[in-house]
Amino acid sequence: MGQASLFGAVEDTPEVLIREDGDVRLYREWWPQAQRAELFSRLRAELAWQQTWIRMHGKPVAVPRLDVWYGDGGRHYQYSGAAFSPRPWTPTLKRIKEALEDREGLTFNSVLANLYRDGNDGVAWHSDDEPELGNRPLIASISLGAERRFALRHKQRGLPSVRLDLPDGSLLVMAGDTQHFWEHELAKTSRPVGPRINLTFRTVFDSL
Numbered sequence: 001m002g003q004a005s006l007f008g009a010v011e012d013t014p015e016v017l018i019r020e021d022g023d024v025r026l027y028r029e030w031w032p033q034a035q036r037a038e039l040f041s042r043l044r045a046e047l048a049w050q051q052t053w054i055r056m057h058g059k060p061v062a063v064p065r066l067d068v069w070y071g072d073g074g075r076h077y078q079y080s081g082a083a084f085s086p087r088p089w090t091p092t093l094k095r096i097k098e099a100l101e102d103r104e105g106l107t108f109n110s111v112l113a114n115l116y117r118d119g120n121d122g123v124a125w126h127s128d129d130e131p132e133l134g135n136r137p138l139i140a141s142i143s144l145g146a147e148r149r150f151a152l153r154h155k156q157r158g159l160p161s162v163r164l165d166l167p168d169g170s171l172l173v174m175a176g177d178t179q180h181f182w183e184h185e186l187a188k189t190s191r192p193v194g195p196r197i198n199l200t201f202r203t204v205f206d207s208l
């Protein structure tokens, strides 16, 4: 993959983070360093960031981040009582998707974008195991902006947890049985941290 355009990815060898009961790999330098800040600014300005509300114990709760769903028409997705209808791909998202697909030999029809404004934003422990993602979903997760601590823990066995700061420009791939056996979080932090954007590319199947 060439390095000249904004939408090209550099060569990088993945680090294997989980190989037991799942498959998690990290490409630390997936997006060229010189282009990361511009990509971050474009995504922050272009995407229709919104506040999502979920239901917890019967009460509406605002999730601690902004998010927005983009993808092919007709692919609906829901979690914790919140339903998403995809917005049409923006040119920037489409080109990132195409870079991912060319590089990894995969196809995706949706992306959930998350904006963590500061250390008060995060994602609690969960697995991406909604039925519309299929049995063994492959999730390609791109990080841009501030480094934030990401963790994975096994749901049943005492395997060692994985904790790491996801670098700006990195790509984390979660595949195989990962969502069945492992859950993940992005913890809030009292450290002063800048904003971070995360793009999780997925394939959503028809739930009919």
Ligand SMILES: O=C(O)CCC(=O)C(=O)O
Binding pocket: 112, 114, 123, 128, 141, 150, 166, 184, 185, 186, 198, 200
């Ligand atoms: O921001 C991240 O790296 C994780 C996002 C996440 O867990 C999710 O969207 O399901």
